[in-house]
Amino acid sequence: MSSDLSAPLAARFEQIRAQLPPGTNLLAVSKGHNAELIRQAVALGQRSFGESRLQEARAKQAQLADLPPLDWHFIGRLQANKVRSVLRSFGTVHSIDSLELAQRVARIAAEEQLAPALFFQVKLLPDPSKGGFSPEELQQLWPQLRALGPARPVGLMTITPLGLTPPQSRAVFEACRALADACGLPGCSMGMSGDWQQAAAAGSTWVRIGSGLFGSRASGTGLVAECDPIQ
Ligand SMILES: *Cc1c(COP(=O)(O)O)cnc(C)c1O
Numbered sequence: 001m002s003s004d005l006s007a008p009l010a011a012r013f014e015q016i017r018a019q020l021p022p023g024t025n026l027l028a029v030s031k032g033h034n035a036e037l038i039r040q041a042v043a044l045g046q047r048s049f050g051e052s053r054l055q056e057a058r059a060k061q062a063q064l065a066d067l068p069p070l071d072w073h074f075i076g077r078l079q080a081n082k083v084r085s086v087l088r089s090f091g092t093v094h095s096i097d098s099l100e101l102a103q104r105v106a107r108i109a110a111e112e113q114l115a116p117a118l119f120f121q122v123k124l125l126p127d128p129s130k131g132g133f134s135p136e137e138l139q140q141l142w143p144q145l146r147a148l149g150p151a152r153p154v155g156l157m158t159i160t161p162l163g164l165t166p167p168q169s170r171a172v173f174e175a176c177r178a179l180a181d182a183c184g185l186p187g188c189s190m191g192m193s194g195d196w197q198q199a200a201a202a203g204s205t206w207v208r209i210g211s212g213l214f215g216s217r218a219s220g221t222g223l224v225a226e227c228d229p230i231q
Contacts, residue, residue: 009037009040009041009044009213009214010044012212012213013026013041013044013045013046013213016196016209016212016213019197019200020200020207021200021201023203023205024200024204024205024206024207025048025205025206025207026046026048026206026207026209027048027049027050027073027075027189027206027207027208027209028041028046028048028049028050028209028210028213028214029049029050029051029052029075029192029208029209029210029213029214030049030050030051030060030210030214031050031051031052031053031056031057031075031076031210031217032210032217033214033217034060035059035060035063035064037214038060038064038070039064039067041213041214042064042067042070047070047071048070048071048072048073049070049071049072049073050073050074050075050094050208050210051072051073051074051075051076051090052074052075052076052077053076054074054082054085054086054089057072057074057089057090058085058089061089071091071092072089072090072091072092073090073091073092073093073094073206073208074086074089074090074092074093074094074095075094075095075157075208076095077095077097077131078093078095078096078097078101078105080100080101080104083101083104083105083108084108084112087105087108087109087112087114087116088112088114090116091116091117092116092117092118092119092154093105093116093117093118093119094119094121094157094189094206094208095119095121095131095157096118096119096120096121097120097121097131097132097133098131098133099141099144099145102118102120102144102145102148102151103144103148105118105148105151106148106149106150106151109150109151110149110150113150114150115150115151115152116151116152117151117152117154117187118148118151118152118153118154119154119155119156119157119187119189120132120133120138120145120153120155120156120157121133121156121157121158121159122134122135122138122156122157122158122176122179123158124158124172124175124176124179125160125161125172127159127161129161130159130161132158135175135179138156138179138183139182139183142183146183153185154185154186154187155180155185155186155187155188155189155205155206156176156179156180156183156185156187156188156189156190157188157189157190158172158173158176158188158189158190159190159192160172160173160195164195166195166197166198169195169198169199170198170201170202173188173190173191173195173198173199173201173202173203173204174202174203176188176190176202177202177203177204186205187205187206188202188203188204188205188206189204189205189206189208190202190204190206190207191204191207191208191209192207192208192209192210192212193209193210193211193212193213194212196208196209196212
C-alpha cells in the first residue's frame with residue numbers, strides 16, 4: 001500500500017491521484033465509514049463513491065442529500081430482490097455475475113426508465129470465495145450480455161484472489177483488460193488498496209480504494225458489523 005494512513009485525508013487523496021494515469025478514475029470505497037467522512041472527501045473534490053450494502057448506503061445518501069448529486073457505484077454482491085432499490089440508488093453496478101442477474105437488471109431498468117452502467121464480474125483465476133463469469137462463460141454468453149438495453153454494459157470487473165505477488169496480480173489485470181478489449185468494452189474496474197498500482201498499469205479505468213484512503217473499517221465507525229465481506 002502506498003498511502004500513508006497517518007497523513008491527513010487530503011494528503012492520501014493527493015498521493016493516490018498523483019499516481020493515477022490519465023484514464024484511471026478513483027472510486028472511493030466508503031463502505032464501513034460514516035457520512036461525515038464522505039462529506040470530507042467531497043470537500044476534497046471526490047464525487048464517486050463505492051458501497052457494497054444497500055441499507056448502509058441509503059442511510060448515508062439520505063444524510064448527504066444537501067450536497068450536489070454524487071456518483072454512487074454498487075460494488076457488493078447483488079441479490080435479486082434488491083435490484084430495484086439498487087438501481088434507484090446507484091448509477092453504476094460493478095458486480096453483475098450471472099446472465100440471470102443481468103437480464104433481471106435490464107428488465108427492471110426498463111420498468112424504472114433508468115440506464116445503469118454495468119460491469120460484468122469476471123473470475124480469471126479459480127477462487128471459490130468469489131462469484132463471476134469465467135472468461136469462457138463470458139465469451140459464450142456475450143451475445144446475450146451485450147444486448148441489455150436500456151442498461152449499458154460498460155466494462156468488466158475483477159477481484160484478485162488473496163496472496164498473489166505484484167507480478168501475478170499484474171498478469172490477472174492484463175488478462176482482464178485483454179478480455180474487455182476483445183468484447184469491445186471500454187471499462188475495467190480493477191485494483192483495490194493492495195494492488196491498484198498494478199491494476200492502473202494494466203489499464204484499469206476504475207480503481208476501487210477503501211482502506212488505503214479511509215483507513216481500516218475495523219476501527220470503530222459502528223458500521224462494520226453491517227458490512228458485507230469482500231466478494
Ligand atoms: C471493500 C471492497 C473494495 C475496497 O477494498 P480495500 O481493500 O479497502 O481498498 C474494493 N472492491 C470491492 C468489490 C470491495 O468489496
